[in-house]
Amino acid sequence: MQGFSTLDQKLDAKNDALKKYGCDKIFVEKASGKNLERPQLTKLLEGLREKDIVVIYKLDRLGRSLKDLIEIVNLLASKIVDFISISDGIDTSTAIGMLMFHSVGAFAEFERNLISERTILDLQALELQVELVENQKVCQLNHKKKRYVQKHYIMRSSY
Secondary structure (H helix, E strand, O other), rough: EEEEEEEEOOHHHHHHHHHOOOOOOEEEEOOOOOOOOOOHHHHHOOOOOOOEEEEEEEEEHOOOOHHHHHHHHHHHOOOEEEEEOOOOEEOOHHHHHHHHHHHHHHHHHHHHHHHHHHHHHHHHHHHHHHHHHHHHHHHHHHHHHHHHHHHHHHHHOOO
């Protein structure tokens, strides 16, 4: 069995879990899970043999989009390699495991999309607030100009 991990989480706990699961080779990735071009992942995929099992600690460490996850798992299946995610209870050697893989992956992508949408809405709200404050300053400035003109006009007309 071959385990796959990333550095951005508690490495000892993940490595312990992978070793307990029986992984004899552990690949530790230093790059982000967002990037499909990762050297350790490439090394893992190139070194796979038929009937190998790829074990990961958590599904979201393998890829950041459902498309990426499906591509990787399909590649594993084409090499007749099973896939297990310890934390997510996924084992693609079974029908229910494949269903769980697609379900968990879809929910993970859904969550990332929600976070992205909220971030965009927050930025739009912030831009609107800045615009309102700027408009309010312009209105205050116009009011000051109006008072200034009125004051000076009244002074001139009283001469």
